[in-house]
Amino acid sequence: QDNRFPGIGRNATPAEVAAWDIDVRPDFKGLPPGAGSVARGQEVWEAKCASCHGVFGESNQVFNPLIGGTSPDDARTGRVQRLVEPGYPGRTTMMKLATVSTLWDYINRAMPWNAPKSLSVEEVYAVTGYMLHLAQVVDDKFVLSDRNIADVQKRMPNRNGMTTKHALWPGQELGGTARPDVRAARCMSDCPVEAKVASFLPDHARDAHGNLAEQNRPVGPQRGVVTQRPVAA
Amino acid sequence: QDNRFPGIGRNATPAEVAAWDIDVRPDFKGLPPGAGSVARGQEVWEAKCASCHGVFGESNQVFNPLIGGTSPDDARTGRVQRLVEPGYPGRTTMMKLATVSTLWDYINRAMPWNAPKSLSVEEVYAVTGYMLHLAQVVDDKFVLSDRNIADVQKRMPNRNGMTTKHALWPGQELGGTARPDVRAARCMSDCPVEAKVASFLPDHARDAHGNLAEQNRPVGPQRGVVTQRPVAA
Amino acid sequence: AAGLAAAPATAQPAGDPAILELPEHTRGLGQPVAADGYGKPSRFETNVQRRQSPGLTQTRQASVSFAPLQSLFGIVTPSGLHFERHHQGWWDIDPSKHRLMINGLVKAPKVFTIDEIMRLPSVSRFRFIECGANTGMEWGNVAVPTVQYTHGMLSCSEFTGVPLITLLEMAGVDLKKGRFVLAEGADGSSMTRTIPMSLIRSGEVLVAYGQNGEMLRPENGYPLRLVVPGIQGVSWVKYLRRLEVGDQPYATKDEAIHYLDLMPDGTHRQYSGIQECKSVITTPSGGQMLLDQGYYSITGLAWSGRGKVKQVDVSVDGGRNWKAARLQGPVLDKCLTRFQLDWAWDGKPALLQSRAVDETGYVQPNYRQLRAVRGSRSIYHNNAIQTWLVEASGEVKNVQVS
Amino acid sequence: AAGLAAAPATAQPAGDPAILELPEHTRGLGQPVAADGYGKPSRFETNVQRRQSPGLTQTRQASVSFAPLQSLFGIVTPSGLHFERHHQGWWDIDPSKHRLMINGLVKAPKVFTIDEIMRLPSVSRFRFIECGANTGMEWGNVAVPTVQYTHGMLSCSEFTGVPLITLLEMAGVDLKKGRFVLAEGADGSSMTRTIPMSLIRSGEVLVAYGQNGEMLRPENGYPLRLVVPGIQGVSWVKYLRRLEVGDQPYATKDEAIHYLDLMPDGTHRQYSGIQECKSVITTPSGGQMLLDQGYYSITGLAWSGRGKVKQVDVSVDGGRNWKAARLQGPVLDKCLTRFQLDWAWDGKPALLQSRAVDETGYVQPNYRQLRAVRGSRSIYHNNAIQTWLVEASGEVKNVQVS
Ligand code: HEC
Ligand code: HEC
Ligand SMILES: [Ca+2]
Ligand SMILES: [Ca+2]
Ligand SMILES: [Ca+2]
Ligand SMILES: [Ca+2]
Ligand SMILES: [Ca+2]
Ligand SMILES: [Ca+2]
Ligand SMILES: [Co+2]
Ligand SMILES: [Co+2]
Known part of the structure; x- marks a missing residue:
């Protein structure tokens, strides 16, 4: 500690750090000891999660589906095959997720959405395990615990699906590249473009965002386009 | 006119310019022909002005007194003597005013305060004349008009009281000075000051601006001082 | 090619009635000072609002509202029109009860009150903030009609706060091992993001309380948010409660499930923070x-x-x-x-x-x-x-x- | 030397309840996006208001409200806290009916609509505005208690508008004879002030409609005000309706009766516009x-x-x-x-x-x-x-x- 600012700030107590330091890292630093069965997880899920996410985590009522799109083969390779197929609609949470710690950490800190931080440690283990079971990563007898979670990590369907080989992280910490991936030139005239309209909003969608006339100032160099007219007109 | 911006702006019509170009300059450019007597001015004053400014222009109910502090001798010299006396309390409009055009222009554009631009040209002449009469610049038989106003200007008590010999006008148009009048130095240590408190607010005025605790954010490096306490305290 | 007719300013023979007939405000007495101790825009400006994009999100608490870029001037975004992005709703937190904790690879974990943070030397900087998902609806094809929806997850403010490095130094940060900082919010989502130590060491990452001369707005993280210049908005953690210094990145939900860039080969780019030109x-x-x-x-x-x-x-x-x-x-x-x-x-x-x-x-x-x-x-x-x-x-x- | 006690952040044996007992906002779901299409400050910021100085003026329509400088950060003044100075009250004018006229020493007098002015090339500049009477109560002795009242007739905004010289050129201004411009407002006072052509020619005088990214606030002259950088606020004519090019100064009420600097010898300095350092x-x-x-x-x-x-x-x-x-x-x-x-x-x-x-x-x-x-x-x-x-x-x- 430096002493430039005497009297500002104080040391945190161990209990204070414990109350707030809840993050769980990919190497499971921060994970509290404990365990929960898939069966218990199903109870938690159906009582506290299914109303929003669907009985099988398939609902997109309040959010993208959590489960689906992964296969036992993905769990073997650690790459979700469907991510390669451009035709596959949408991506579930389980398709993207590489680190099981993320799931535990996030459920523990933020779910249920309307009552975050209300789950016990056992409930978090249990419901995390249940989600892994829905995603065919563990079987229905599984009891997820701090001692076997590292093994589960080795079966995460997309565990090998991430890369930091890009130039969008500002430092060298992640072994990325310094040179941006997309490289355009500053052409000033007769540039090689067709300049033909290739995509536009269909006419019937003109009013999908409401009456644009009401979304522009009624004075100025232009007006908003009237996309809705009174029924009488 | 230049043609960089075709279609933007249009010529004003003569009637439009006449409707808005109401200013009257010290050389009386802009003054419409017309006249009004002191007697008529008294009627206007008492009907439309005295309620705010007092029967003799002496009131400071809504504003500084308009009349007072000038003498027939000032009208001769064109310098208001009382402005030199530091002990004289306050300055009336007539003490400061160098240009009679200003009075005509301002009454015409802005008075009565709650009904500006409601006076006829004759009423403006008349009430201006009446104010000049209250200030002993013209007698009670006077009829102010566009033809004699230049003579009145020659009797304005403070007509020689203005200077533009200063550095607070940015251009050279008014023959001012380029060098600022107040010249301090950037002394950094052992500077020649006493550094004794010479003026402060008396304790009984602490709450004259309300409870300062309520005029400062309730969080931050400091608080507002509690200058008012509930009667019970 | 005239579309909607503008209010015609063409003169009738004598002229425009808007000039010839003096308006009420030229002939009357207006409203007093401090009619509003905190003023608001003209009644003719009600079209200038931040807005949701219909159908974009399933809830309004895990959602976004877009700034009306089509109606803004200059570079400063009025704070009332700053875009919003919440994951579990926004709060108006009592600053006297809010705390900031520093822990992890430091000599001593620390707690600061807002009073204390506001007492430290501050800097003020004009910075843009852009959501990493801005213009995201348009990757495949045109999806939305106006610049409010295509680019409105973008705002720019003068932010005031304490350089994070100052606070870390006060806690005795281990700059050798500590190459990442986890920033965590106090809202329901307790948003967490991994912040690069390289940026923090440059001094530009701020623990901010000020925005455009006043305190942050509740929707933007009052009383504390992280300012991470050049990096996508999700890293500018709102309602900031904790900063942990670590030797590894944290793979939080919004860097392991979202804010991942899916490439054509099916891999996801993780920790892609910079908002490019x-x-x-x-x-x-x-x-x-x-x-x-x-x-x-x-x-x-x-x-x-x-x-x-x-x-x-x-x-x-x-x-x-x-x-x-x-x-x-x-x-x-x-x-x-x-x-x-x-x-x-x-x-x-x-x-x-x-x-x-x-x-x-x-x-x-x-x-x-x-x-x-x-x-x-x-x-x-x-x-x-x-x-x-x-x-x-x-x-x-x-x-x-x- | 502690005066008022700050909310104590000192730890009880186990710690601060503000940390140990998770607050409601950490355990619940907050408010939705666009709850306010145009947002406002936190409920804990209500002390930050512009205020009148009691007894300073006899009416509230010819008066001033002071910006709370003691509570502001950085350099931008939030528009809701911008100081006010009105001579005959403020108005919220319909911009579609507002006109700007240029006359005097020009080839052809002109009329512009707001639509037209907003179509012209604009510039945006951060400028301070200070009333010439700021700190005026303190010339003789201490009179007021806080910086809000001593210095609060001061604000700073990013102003957007058209350089006045552009409009004058469109009218064919006579720059040889025309050395002064009269600026006139559309309110009851129809405020008039003489503006130096030297400043106008430099391009820095703006016919402004924008302030901090949005339109001017009604209290600050919506829809048009003059921006005269470095010059006292009274010259920044609000509700601007007319500009007349002339060969002499105009000795308007606020340059012949007020905004005169009384010197010890009893003379008044007239046309003293610059706000010195x-x-x-x-x-x-x-x-x-x-x-x-x-x-x-x-x-x-x-x-x-x-x-x-x-x-x-x-x-x-x-x-x-x-x-x-x-x-x-x-x-x-x-x-x-x-x-x-x-x-x-x-x-x-x-x-x-x-x-x-x-x-x-x-x-x-x-x-x-x-x-x-x-x-x-x-x-x-x-x-x-x-x-x-x-x-x-x-x-x-x-x-x-x-
Ligand atoms: C009241 C509705 C609701 C309930 C109940 C609820 N969730 Fe959620 N859940 C959401 C919403 C909304 C999100 C998206 C939050 C965001 O955008 O950050 C979400 C996100 C998630 C995610 C992250 C998904 C992703 O792709 O980002 C997981 C995992 C999750 N919920 C699990 C659970 C579990 C487990 C429970 C029960 C213990 C639960 N949820 C209860 C609404 C709910
Ligand atoms: C309803 C109240 C009211 C009425 C009626 C009224 N005035 Fe005034 N007058 C004021 C106020 C207030 C001011 C100060 C305005 C300002 O601050 O710019 C003022 C200012 C003036 C001034 C400028 C004084 C100065 O020193 O700046 C003159 C001259 C004047 N009034 C003359 C008149 C005349 C002549 C009439 C009647 C035809 C009139 N007034 C009617 C309230 C009134
Ligand atoms: Ca202390
Ligand atoms: Ca931790
Ligand atoms: Ca439709
Ligand atoms: Ca036109
Ligand atoms: Ca004229
Ligand atoms: Ca008292
Ligand atoms: Co985002
Ligand atoms: Co002033």
Whole structure:
């Protein structure tokens, strides 16, 4: 500690750090000891999660589906095959997720959405395990615990699906590249473009965002386009 | 006119310019022909002005007194003597005013305060004349008009009281000075000051601006001082 | 080619009644001072609002509202119109009960009150903030009609706060091992993001409480948020309660499930924070109607997460030919920069585009160039050149060109 | 030397309940996006208001409200807190019915609609505006308790508009004879002021419609006001309706009866527009109470109507010894500049002062230097060094020193 600012700030107590330091890292630093069965997880899920996410985590009522799109083969390779197929609609949470710690950490800190931080440690283990079971990563007898979670990590369907080989992280910490991936030139005239309209909003969608006339100032160099007219007109 | 911006702006019509170009300059450019007597001015004053400014222009109910502090001798010299006396309390409009055009222009554009631009040209002449009469610049038989106003200007008590010999006008148009009048130095240590408190607010005025605790954010490096306490305290 | 008729300013023989008949406000007494101790915009400005994009999100608490860029001037975003992005709703937190904790690889974990943080030496900086998902709806094709929805997850403010490095130093940070910092919020989502120590050491990451001269707005993290210049908005953790110094990144939900860039080969780019150089024309823009032919000042905004904007070029023929636009000063680091180009509209269809170049020499790509590398499924970090079609009718539409 | 007790952050044995007991907002779901299409400050910010000074004026329509400088950060003044000065009340004018006329020494008098003015090429500039009467109550002695009242007729915004010279050129201005421009408002007072053509020709005088990214606020002249950088606020005519080019100054009411500087010899300086270099410490400042001894960041604002601020010095011993303060960038022309100095308060009485120097080399004077030339009856253009006394109790008071 430096002493430039005497009297500002104080040391945190161990209990204070414990109350707030809840993050769980990919190497499971921060994970509290404990365990929960898939069966218990199903109870938690159906009582506290299914109303929003669907009985099988398939609902997109309040959010993208959590489960689906992964296969036992993905769990073997650690790459979700469907991510390669451009035709596959949408991506579930389980398709993207590489680190099981993320799931535990996030459920523990933020779910249920309307009552975050209300789950016990056992409930978090249990419901995390249940989600892994829905995603065919563990079987229905599984009891997820701090001692076997590292093994589960080795079966995460997309565990090998991430890369930091890009130039969008500002430092060298992640072994990325310094040179941006997309490289355009500053052409000033007769540039090689067709300049033909290739995509536009269909006419019937003109009013999908409401009456644009009401979304522009009624004075100025232009007006908003009237996309809705009174029924009488 | 230049043609960089075709279609933007249009010529004003003569009637439009006449409707808005109401200013009257010290050389009386802009003054419409017309006249009004002191007697008529008294009627206007008492009907439309005295309620705010007092029967003799002496009131400071809504504003500084308009009349007072000038003498027939000032009208001769064109310098208001009382402005030199530091002990004289306050300055009336007539003490400061160098240009009679200003009075005509301002009454015409802005008075009565709650009904500006409601006076006829004759009423403006008349009430201006009446104010000049209250200030002993013209007698009670006077009829102010566009033809004699230049003579009145020659009797304005403070007509020689203005200077533009200063550095607070940015251009050279008014023959001012380029060098600022107040010249301090950037002394950094052992500077020649006493550094004794010479003026402060008396304790009984602490709450004259309300409870300062309520005029400062309730969080931050400091608080507002509690200058008012509930009667019970 | 006149579309909607503007209020005609043409003179009747004698002149315009708006001039000849003096309005009430020229003939009366107006309202008093301090009628509003905290004032608000004119009643004629009610169209200028932040808005949701219908159907974009399933809830309004895990959602976004877009800033009305089509109606803004200069570079400062009025705080009342700053875009919003919440994951578990926003709160108006009592600052006297809020605390900031520093822990992890430090000599002693620390707790600060807001009083204490506001007592430390502060800096104020104009910075843009852009959501990593801004323009995300347009990766594949045109999806929304106006610049509010295409680019409105973008705002710019003068932020005031304490450099995070100061607080870390006060706790005795281990700068050798500690190469990452976890920032955590106090809301229900307790948003967490991994912040690069390299940026923190540069001094530009702020623990901010001020925004445009006043405290942060509740929607923007009152009383504390992290300011991470050049990095996507999700890292600017709101309701900031804790900072942990660590030796590994944290793979939090919003860096392991979202804010991942899906590449054509099915891999996801993780920890992709920088908002690369980008620009957009805001006037004229989609959903507007030009009132007349003749002179227009094409204007818009440019920015780069890597530093200053160096140049902006504007094309009115869909990218075939370009002219250098004027940049409005001051041109500041990781801040919005406004550009302008004179244009005489001849009433024929036109395809308006802007292209920004930053001080690193990076050139904003068009959709072909961007998709050639990244495909069209990424959601995040779409910084492609935007095209607005001005039709002969004067109507302006959002389009993408080949 | 602690005065008011701050909310204690001291740990009970286990710790602070604000940490140990998770607050509601950490355990619940917050409010939705776009709950306010145009947002407002936190409910904990209600003390931050513009205010009248009791007894200063006889009416509230010919009056002033002061900006709460003691609570502001950085250089931008939130538009809702911009100081007000009205002579006949303020109005919220329908912009579609507002017109701007140019007449006088021009080839053809012109009329513009707001649509047309907004179509012309615009510039945006950060500028301070200060009333010529700011600090006027303090010419003779201390009169008011806080910086809100001593210096609060001061604000700073990013203004957007058309350079007036452009409009004059469109009308075919006679720049040889036309050395003065009369600016006239559309309110009841139809405020008129003579504007120097030299400033207009420099391009910096704007016919502005934008302020901090949105339209001007009604209290500040919506839909049009003149921006006359460096010159006292009364010249920034609001509700601007007309500009007349002339060959003589106009001696309007507010340049022939008010905004005159009374000198000791009884003459009045007329047409004294420039706001000379000035500064003030805003934190800590009068009416505040320091909570504790120890480190403070002394901070305040400096500005000059003649250009950029070059240096600011701070004294804690009433002007005997000075230290150079840090200037917060960007340092802009005729714009507020924030300065800071580290200070460890030892609990003894201290006299805090700031002194600014501008790029012309002009040094802000102390009261003795100022009064030696101008006496103490001027009302206007008081740019003397301000002193705040920190008492041993922690209470800060407005004082003047010998
Ligand atoms: C009241 C509705 C609701 C309930 C109940 C609820 N969730 Fe959620 N859940 C959401 C919403 C909304 C989100 C998206 C939050 C965001 O955008 O950050 C979400 C996100 C998630 C995610 C992250 C998904 C992703 O792709 O980001 C997981 C995992 C999750 N919920 C699990 C659970 C579990 C387990 C429970 C029960 C213990 C639960 N949820 C209860 C609404 C709910
Ligand atoms: C309803 C109250 C009211 C009425 C009626 C009224 N005035 Fe005034 N007058 C004021 C106020 C208030 C001011 C100060 C305005 C300002 O601050 O710009 C003023 C200012 C003036 C001034 C300028 C004084 C100065 O020193 O600036 C003159 C001259 C004047 N009034 C003359 C008149 C005349 C002549 C009439 C009647 C035809 C009139 N007034 C009617 C309230 C009134
Ligand atoms: Ca302390
Ligand atoms: Ca941790
Ligand atoms: Ca439809
Ligand atoms: Ca036209
Ligand atoms: Ca005239
Ligand atoms: Ca009292
Ligand atoms: Co986002
Ligand atoms: Co003023």
